Structures are given as structure tokens and as C-alpha cells.
Amino acid sequence: MNSILSENVGYVILLGFGSMMAILVTLIVKIETRWNKIRKTFEWFNTAGRSVKTGILASSVVSAWTWAATFLQSSSVTYQYGLGGSYWYAAGASIQIVLFAILAIELKRKSATAHTFTEIINARFGSTAHKIFLFFGFLTNSIITAMLVIGGAAVLNSLTGINIYAAAFLIPVGVVIYTFFGGLRATFIAEYFNSTLIFIVILIFVTTVYFVNGNIGGISGMYEKIVHSAVIKPVAENSGGSYLTLASSGALLFGIINIVGNFGTVFVNQSYYQRAIAARPKSAVKGFLIGGLAWFSIPFTLATTLGLAAIAMGMTFSADQISMGLIAPSVASSLLGNIGAILLLTIIFTAVTSAGSAELTAVSSLFTYDVYRTYLNPSASGRQLVKISRMVILFFGCGMGLLGISIIQFGVSLQFVYLTMGIIIGSAVIPIALTLTWKKTNKIAASSGAIIGLFLGVSMWLYSAYVLFGQVSLSSTSQNIPLLLGNVISISSGGLIVFLGSLINPSNFNFKIMKQKIIVVDERIRAIIERDNDENFLKNAAKFTYRYSIVLSIVLIVVIPIPLYVSGYVFSEMSYRIWIIAGIVWVSVSTVVIIGMPIFEAKSFVKRIILSISNRFLYETRYFDEQNNKKSDNKHSGDLTNLDEYKKILVAVDGSSMSIRALRYVENYFGNLNSKIFIVYVIEWEETDEILDSVIMNKMEIEGKQMLRGILLAKHEDKYQRFVKVGDPASKIHEIAEKTETDIIVMGLKGLGNTYHEMGHVGQKVLNLTSKPVLFLK
Numbered sequence: 001m002n003s004i005l006s007e008n009v010g011y012v013i014l015l016g017f018g019s020m021m022a023i024l025v026t027l028i029v030k031i032e033t034r035w036n037k038i039r040k041t042f043e044w045f046n047t048a049g050r051s052v053k054t055g056i057l058a059s060s061v062v063s064a065w066t067w068a069a070t071f072l073q074s075s076s077v078t079y080q081y082g083l084g085g086s087y088w089y090a091a092g093a094s095i096q097i098v099l100f101a102i103l104a105i106e107l108k109r110k111s112a113t114a115h116t117f118t119e120i121i122n123a124r125f126g127s128t129a130h131k132i133f134l135f136f137g138f139l140t141n142s143i144i145t146a147m148l149v150i151g152g153a154a155v156l157n158s159l160t161g162i163n164i165y166a167a168a169f170l171i172p173v174g175v176v177i178y179t180f181f182g183g184l185r186a187t188f189i190a191e192y193f194n195s196t197l198i199f200i201v202i203l204i205f206v207t208t209v210y211f212v213n214g215n216i217g218g219i220s221g222m223y224e225k226i227v228h229s230a231v232i233k234p235v236a237e238n239s240g241g242s243y244l245t246l247a248s249s250g251a252l253l254f255g256i257i258n259i260v261g262n263f264g265t266v267f268v269n270q271s272y273y274q275r276a277i278a279a280r281p282k283s284a285v286k287g288f289l290i291g292g293l294a295w296f297s298i299p300f301t302l303a304t305t306l307g308l309a310a311i312a313m314g315m316t317f318s319a320d321q322i323s324m325g326l327i328a329p330s331v332a333s334s335l336l337g338n339i340g341a342i343l344l345l346t347i348i349f350t351a352v353t354s355a356g357s358a359e360l361t362a363v364s365s366l367f368t369y370d371v372y373r374t375y376l377n378p379s380a381s382g383r384q385l386v387k388i389s390r391m392v393i394l395f396f397g398c399g400m401g402l403l404g405i406s407i408i409q410f411g412v413s414l415q416f417v418y419l420t421m422g423i424i425i426g427s428a429v430i431p432i433a434l435t436l437t438w439k440k441t442n443k444i445a446a447s448s449g450a451i452i453g454l455f456l457g458v459s460m461w462l463y464s465a466y467v468l469f470g471q472v473s474l475s476s477t478s479q480n481i482p483l484l485l486g487n488v489i490s491i492s493s494g495g496l497i498v499f500l501g502s503l504i505n506p507s508n509f510n511f512k513i514m515k516q517k518i519i520v521v522d523e524r525i526r527a528i529i530e531r532d533n534d535e536n537f538l539k540n541a542a543k544f545t546y547r548y549s550i551v552l553s554i555v556l557i558v559v560i561p562i563p564l565y566v567s568g569y570v571f572s573e574m575s576y577r578i579w580i581i582a583g584i585v586w587v588s589v590s591t592v593v594i595i596g597m598p599i600f601e602a603k604s605f606v607k608r609i610i611l612s613i614s615n616r617f618l619y620e621t622r623y624f625d626e627q628n629n630k631k632s633d634n635k636h637s638g639d640l641t642n643l644d645e646y647k648k649i650l651v652a653v654d655g656s657s658m659s660i661r662a663l664r665y666v667e668n669y670f671g672n673l674n675s676k677i678f679i680v681y682v683i684e685w686e687e688t689d690e691i692l693d694s695v696i697m698n699k700m701e702i703e704g705k706q707m708l709r710g711i712l713l714a715k716h717e718d719k720y721q722r723f724v725k726v727g728d729p730a731s732k733i734h735e736i737a738e739k740t741e742t743d744i745i746v747m748g749l750k751g752l753g754n755t756y757h758e759m760g761h762v763g764q765k766v767l768n769l770t771s772k773p774v775l776f777l778k
Contacts, residue, residue: 003161004333004341010160013342013349014170021353022177025190043382043525046115046365046389047278048184050528054283054290055597056188060275061097061291062594063191064358065266066198066298066351067144068151069418071344072325074299076415077254078307079317079327081235082226082243083571083579084251086307087561090300092258095553096266097292103267104276104284105545106436109538110511112281112529113518117273118370121435123517124509125443132447134370136428140268141363142403143421145356149404151414152352154324159333159341164408169401171349175356176397180390184278187357192598194347194354199591201347202302206584208335209305216312219580223573225312239568243311244576246564253480259557260487261422267429270362281532285545289552290597294590296556301587304580306331323413356400364392416478423461423486427453430495434502439509445501449494457490646670646743650678652733652762658748662777666746670719677720680736682729730765737772749776 043049052060070093077085111120118137122130149168157164179186209216216222226243234241237250266272276284306328310317313334317327332340368389373380380388407417431446462472464485469476476482520526563569571579651666653659666677721740725732729751737745750760763776 003159004329005160005338005345007161009338009342010156010162010167010345013160013345014156014162014167015173017346017349018171018173018175018353019177021190021193021350022175024193025186026177028189043520046184046361046368047274047525048188050278050525050532051280052188052275052278052283052287053280053598053601054286055594055599055601056192057275057279057283057287058291058294059195059594059598060188060191060358061272061288062295062298063194063198063351063354064271064275065093065097065291065295065355066194067148067355068155068348068352069147069325069414070299070351071302071328071348072151072155073415073418074303075307075310075328075331076322076325077251078303079310079322081248081251081254082238082245082308082311083304084238084246084248084561084565085254086300086303087246088251088255088258089303090296090298091556091561092255093262093299094292094296095259095556096262097272097288097295098552098556099549100266100272100276101285101288101292101545101549102542103273103433103436104279104288105281105538105542107273107276108281108284108533109535109542110436111514111518112533113515113520113526114273114277115369115518116270116365117432117436118270118366119518120514121432122370122374123514124435125446129443129447130370130374132450133428133432134366136268136425136450137270137366137370138363140265140425141270141359141366143417143424144265144269145359145400146403146407147414147417147421148352148356148359149400150407150412150417151325152348153404153408154414155326155329155345155348158324158326159329159345165405168404168408171352171404172356172397172400175353175360175400176393179357179360179397180393183389184274184361187354187361188278190357191354194350196595197350198298198347199587199594201343202298202305202587203591204343205332205335205340206301206305206587208340209309210580210584213335216309219577220573222308222312222580223576226308229311229314240570242570243308244571245569246561247568247570248565250480252565253484255557255561257419257422257480257483257487260426260491261419263429263491264422264425267432268425270366271358274358274362274365281534281538281541285541289545289548290593293552294594297583297587297590301583302328304583309335320413323415325414359400360393360396363396364389367392411474416474419478419483420461420486423457423483423490424454426487426491427451427457427494429491431498434498438502439511440502440506441498441509442502442505442507445498445505448501449496449498452497453490453492453494456493457486460489461486646675648676648678648741648743650680650733650737650740650742650745652729652745652747652766653679653681654729654748654751654762656748656751658750658778660748662746662748662775665777675719678723678736678740678742679720680723680725680733682732683724683726684729685726729762730769733762733766734769737770742772744773744775745770746775746777749778 074086074089077089079085107114107117107120111123114120116137118130118134121133149171152171153164153168156162156167210218210222216225223244230240230242230244235243235248235250237248239245239247275287279287310327310331313331315327315330315334317330321327329341329344332344334340336343368385372388373385377384428450431441431449434441435446461477461482465476465479465482466472468481469479520529649666649670651663653663663679670677723736725736733745733747736742745766747763747766748760749763751762759776763774766774
């Protein structure tokens with residue numbers, strides 16, 4: 001098939017769009033950390049501050065689960081099996097995300113301080129089991145990365161003629177840049193942009209096929225053309241040979257393989273645990289449930305649109321082209337010309353890069369926490385851990401391209417990797433799930449289940465390929481029956497071994513031990529965990545999650561498709577119309593939720609940044625006026641040469657060297673005068689609509705007062721009154737100054753926050769809030 005686009009267009013998207021995404025995401029992370037006063041600690045780098053909200057989590061889940069295969073493979077199976085292909089692709093790969101919500105809430109309940117799922121295994125079972133499941137974790141990330149690179153390189157090569165090896169090597173470049181600087185937070189931001197773009201492009205294709213393109217003739221025209229195509233070229237596995245049915249043995253076999261295989265790529269994938277860890281407990285369940293249902297609409301609607309359009313338009317493809325997933329790009333270019341090809345190429349590229357970023361951060365976390373800190377340098381500092389994380393990102397980023405090139409060199413297709421992944425990693429699914437949820441899980445049974453299940457799954461796959469087709473080759477092992485047997489044996493044998501072994505020799509693990517074995521060093525992150533760790537809420541959330549996750553999964557893979565399969569039902573024009581309209585509505589609602597919810601939830605953040613920037617601008621303007629015009633009527637220009645007249649002094653302390661100097665200055669100068677000194681220490685906390693738990697508030701205030709007593713060595717204790725507050729520092733300083741009728745505020749010119757400006761952000765804001773004189777000390 002000749003290239004639709006020129007190589008230049010391919011390189012513009014590959015390098016230009018990749019660089020643009022890298023710059024944009026890095027810039028947003030810089031703005032957030034600079035103006036939202038975020039300290040870039042190691043915890044922040046790897047867990048995004050453990051405060052991710054529902055909307056951004058849902059968009060992240062959608063993006064992370066949307067690979068090149070989501071667009072390419074879903075359209076391929078629809079082209080082969082009709083409606084059954086698109087449905088089983090969507091349903092067979094969305095229930096894993098819905099069910100993962102159970103593991104997400106159980107992780108919050110039982111090991112809220114964890115950084116990786118293997119860290120939990122190490123704390124519960126010890127180093128032997130830890131190394132076994134760490135192997136499965138790295139293996140999963142490698143397989144997923146291979147699929148991302150193969151799919152992206154194949155479509156770039158087919159549409160633009162770019163050398164497939166060059167494409168495989170260059171795809172990770174932009175990903176490495178923004179992940180290196182922004183860590184997990186950068187991944188979340190990139191994934192939001194990716195999800196937004198995906199839904200917009202899908203709506204463009206849907207509108208074009210059903211409402212714009214005259215050759216197809218809308219929903220009715222599509223129906224007639226597909227019926228006619230089934231007469232000319234019926235599908236042997238389908239009821240009546242029709243494409244308009246879910247009664248397809250081929251689609252059902254694919255669906256089972258899809259379900260089993262994708263459990264491994266979610267339940268054994270650190271990137272999803274990382275999202276659960278980064279999310280707030282109130283957001284974790286809703287984020288995964290919403291994300292799973294919204295993701296369903298992507299392959300379901302896109303494959304139904306492009307896959308069926310290929311059938312209706314009478315397009316023919318070779319087995320190799322179908323295997324490489326070239327149906328979707330071919331239809332897109334036929335419908336919209338170069339624009340359609342560019343649109344699809346763009347969302348495939350962004351999907352590959354954003355999902356690749358998720359895999360980078362996952363591998364980085366596994367190596368940093370579970371290899372470096374556990375076995376190589378247990379006493380590593382936060383700075384050292386960030387350095388190691390970034391080194392892993394660089395090395396694995398380069399390795400992504402090399403891995404893709406190696407697999408392409410062996411002639412392995414995207415479809416082959418996608419369908420075999422469950423055989424290789426599926427045996428670890430149930431052992432990991434039971435480790436997190438069941439106190440009776442035995443460590444020997446869990447480890448044995450994963451290893452023996454892998455051996456049995458691979459053996460059955462290869463043996464059945466030899467028995468049925470007379471040889472073990474790439475062709476024979478790609479057939480449905482060997483793939484089905486290998487996938488089912490792998491996951492079921494692993495689960496059976498761990499379950500029976502744990503019943504025979506049950507453990508009685510106390511999950512409360514996790515809090516003692518897995519520690520979060522960062523005080524602010526630890527405070528967030530303690531604030532959110534409400535046991536009653538988590539218990540009720542777990543009940544809700546088990547109920548709705550299981551019900552939704554049963555509806556998607558049993559209630560809807562099985563009656564349609566058993567009855568052999570072939571869609572009439574009316575039922576087909578309802579089916580298509582339902583898909584359009586589903587993807588439209590998903591678009592609104594995934595794009596709109598994060599914006600709504602971030603409104604306070606955006607407002608805070610705007611205020612911070614505007615306050616900085618006002619400060620710089622006023623500072624310029626003061627220096628050049630020497631205005632004598634400035635509200636902060638009191639006579640600071642005669643400090644004896646001030647009887648009430650407020651000094652703000654945050655533990656920085658400048659604030660301690662300010663305190664010492666006030667102590668030395670005013671200590672022997674007839675003055676009252678108010679000392680305020682504000683524990684910086686994001687202001688939200690929710691009420692902070694009173695117990696945690698009291699505990700934080702007690703710790704703050706202890707800190708003040710630790711740094712204050714005054715002779716005249718009766719002169720001092722201490723205040724410890726929680727909230728925005730500048731606002732609380734202003735509030736106490738008004739309440740105590742302070743005559744002057746004394747503070748350090750800069751605090752703990754990083755700033756390249758002459759004055760810290762708190763000082764700038766205090767100047768804008770108060771009318772009292774302010775004395776800054778360096």
C-alpha cells in the first residue's frame with residue numbers, strides 16, 4: 001500500500017508535535033510548581049502529591065489505557081467480524097479498569113503509604129516473593145511498551161513512508177523530556193491533553209461517516225451497504241454470515257482472549273497502581289469507574305464507525321495489513337483525505353507517547369523503590385532517589401525504541417503481541433489481587449501460582465499450536481485456539497494454585513502492619529494521607545466498589561452480549577440505528593465528562609495561579625514606583641528608623657533562615673522594651689471546600705507550637721504570644737495582624753519556597769493584603 005502522506009508530514013508529527021507536547025507539559029508543570037507553591041520532593045515526583053482528583057484521574061485512566069492497538073486492532077476485528085468485533089474489544093478491555101477500582105480502594109484501606117504494588121508484596125511476603133513479582137512487573141511494562149512502539153511505528157511507516165526503525169527509535173524522545181522534568185504530574189497533564197484530543201477526533205469521524213459523507217448515506221446507507229457486503233462476502237463464523245450480529249464465534253473467541261489478556265496488563269501494571277496511589281481516596285473509585293466506562297466508548301464507537309465503513313466502502317486488505325492494524329488509517333484517509341490521515345496519525349502518536357510516559361514512570365518507580373532503595377542503597381536521600389528515577393527514565397526511554405526495533409526485526413506484529421501478552425503475565429493476576437485483598441493468602445502459594453501458571457500457560461499454547469497445525473511457528477501460535485487455551489490456562493492455573501494453597505495453609509496477615517513497614521518520609525504528604533485515611537469512609541467505599549464494579553462487569557460481558565449471541569440475532573435497520581445512536585450518545589457524554597470535569601475541579605487552582613501572578617505583577621509595579629518615584633505616601637513606608645514607637649509586633653516564622661533572623665532581631669530589639677510580641681507560624685495547606693478533621697488540625701497545631709518553642713530562646717516569656725494556623729500563610733498573617741491590632745509586621749524577605757525574585761511570594765501577598773508597615777529582613 002502506497003504512503004498516503006509524505007515523509008515530511010510524518011517527521012513534523014513525530015518530532016514537531018512531540019517537541020510541542022514536551023514543551024507545553026513541561027511549561028505547565030513549571031507554572032504549577034512555581035505559582036502553586038509546590039515543593040518538588042521525591043514523593044511529589046513519583047506520586048503527584050497523592051492529591052489527584054476524580055476528573056484528572058479518569059482522563060488519565062482513559063489515556064493510559066488507549067494505545068495504538070485501541071484504534072488499530074479494534075477496527076481490524078470489526079472489519080473481520082462486524083459488530084461483534086467492536087463490542088468484544090470494548091467490553092473485553094474495559095471491565096479490567098472497572099474491576100481495578102476494587103484494588104484501588106483496597107490499597108487505600110490497607111497500605112495507603114505504599115509507592116508500588118511490589119513494595120506491598122515485599123512488606124507482606126519478603127524478598128523472594130518480592131523478586132518474583134518484580135520480574136512480572138518489569139515484564140508487563142516491557143510488553144506494553146513494545147506494543148506502543150510497534151503500533152506507532154507501523155502506522156507512521158504505512159501512512160508517511162518513514163523508515164519504521166527510525167520511527168520506533170524517535171517516538172520516545174518527547175516522552176522522555178517531559179517525564180524527566182515533571183515525573184508523574186507531567187504524565188497526568190499530558191494524558192489530559194491526549195484524552196481531549198482523542199474524543200474530539202472521534203466525534204469528527206463519527207460526524208463525517210454518519211452525517212456528512214454522501215457516499216455512505218448516513219446510518220441507513222451504512223446498513224444497506226453492510227447487508228450487501230455480507231451477501232458478496234459472508235463471514236463464516238457469524239450468524240447468517242452477517243456483519244450485523246454479535247452471534248460470532250470468532251468475535252467471542254477474540255473477546256475471551258481479550259478479557260483474559262488484559263487483566264494482566266492492568267492488574268500487573270505498576271502504572272495503574274501508581275494512579276491509585278496518586279489519587280485521593282474520594283477520587284480513586286470514581287476515577288477508575290468513570291474512566292473505564294468512558295474508555296469503552298472509544299474503541300466501541302471508533303471501531304463501529306471506521307471498521308464498518310471499510311466494509312461498506314468495499315475496501316479489501318491482506319492478512320498482513322489486517323495484522324498490522326491498517327484498516328483504520330486507510331478508512332480515515334478515504335473519508336477525509338490527508339486531513340483524516342493526519343488526524344488519526346496524531347491521536348495514535350499522542351496515545352503512544354502519553355501511554356509511554358505512564359510506562360516510564362512505572363518502571364522508574366519500580367526500579368527506584370524496589371531495586372535501588374530496597375537492595376542497593378536503603379538509606380538513600382530524596383535527592384538521590386530523584387536522580388535515580390530520572391536516570392531510569394532516560395535509559396528506559398532509549399530502551400523503548402531499541403525494544404520496538406528488535407521485535408519488528410523478528411517480524412512480530414502488533415496483533416501477535418496483543419493476543420499473547422495474557423499467556424506471559426496472566427498467571428500473576430490473581431496472586432497479586434489476593435495479596436492485596438485476602439489476609440489468608442499464603443506467600444508460597446502466591447509465588448508458586450505465578451511461576452507455575454506461566455509455565456503451564458506457555459506450554460499449553462505451544463503444545464496446542466503443534467498438535468493442531470503440525471508445527472510451532474509464528475503462524476501456528478497466532479491462531480485463535482492456541483491463544484485461547486494459553487491465556488485461559490495461564491490465568492486460571494495461577495489463580496487455582498494460590499487459592500487452594502492458601503486454603504490448605506492459610507496465613508492470617510494483619511494489614512495494619514503495612515503502616516509500620518512502609519513509611520512516607522515527606523511530612524506534608526504524610527499529613528495528606530492521615531487527613532484522607534478515614535476508616536469508615538474507606539470501608540463504605542469498598543462496599544460500594546465491590547458491588548458496582550462486579551455488577552457493571554457482568555452487565556458488559558454477560559447481560560448484553562450473551563443473549564444476542566445465543567439467540568443468533570441479526571440486527572434490523574431499526575435496532576442497528578438504536579445501536580449506533582447509543583454509541584454516539586455514549587461517546588458524546590464521555591467527551592463532556594473527561595474534558596469538562598478536570599477543568600471544573602481545577603478552577604480553584606487556576607484562580608490561585610492567576611491571583612499569584614497578578615499579585616506578583618502588582619508588587620513589581622509598585623516596587624518600580626517606589627524606587628524611581630520615591631512616593632512618600634506609600635502605605636508601608638512608615639518611619640522604620642524609630643522602632644521604639646511600636647508596641648505590638650507580629651513576627652512571621654516558617655523555619656527558613658531569614659525568618660529565624662527576623663525572630664532573633666525582634667527578640668533582641670524589642671525583648672527589653674514595653675512591647676507585646678506575637679509570633680505566628682502558618683502550616684501551609686491548600687484551601688478547599690471540605691472541613692479539615694479537628695483531630696488532625698489539633699495535632700498539626702501542637703506540632704507547630706513545639707516547633708516554635710524549639711527555636712525561641714527568650715528571657716521574657718510573658719512578652720510572647722504564639723499562634724499556629726493552617727491555611728494560606730499570607731492570609732493568616734494578615735488575619736492575625738488585624739485581630740491583634742499589630743503595629744508592625746516583621747518577616748524574612750524570603751521563606752522556604754524557591755523563588756528567583758527579590759522577595760518571596762508570601763511577602764508579596766502580605767504587602768497587597770495589609771495596610772500596616774512591614775519590615776523585611778534578609
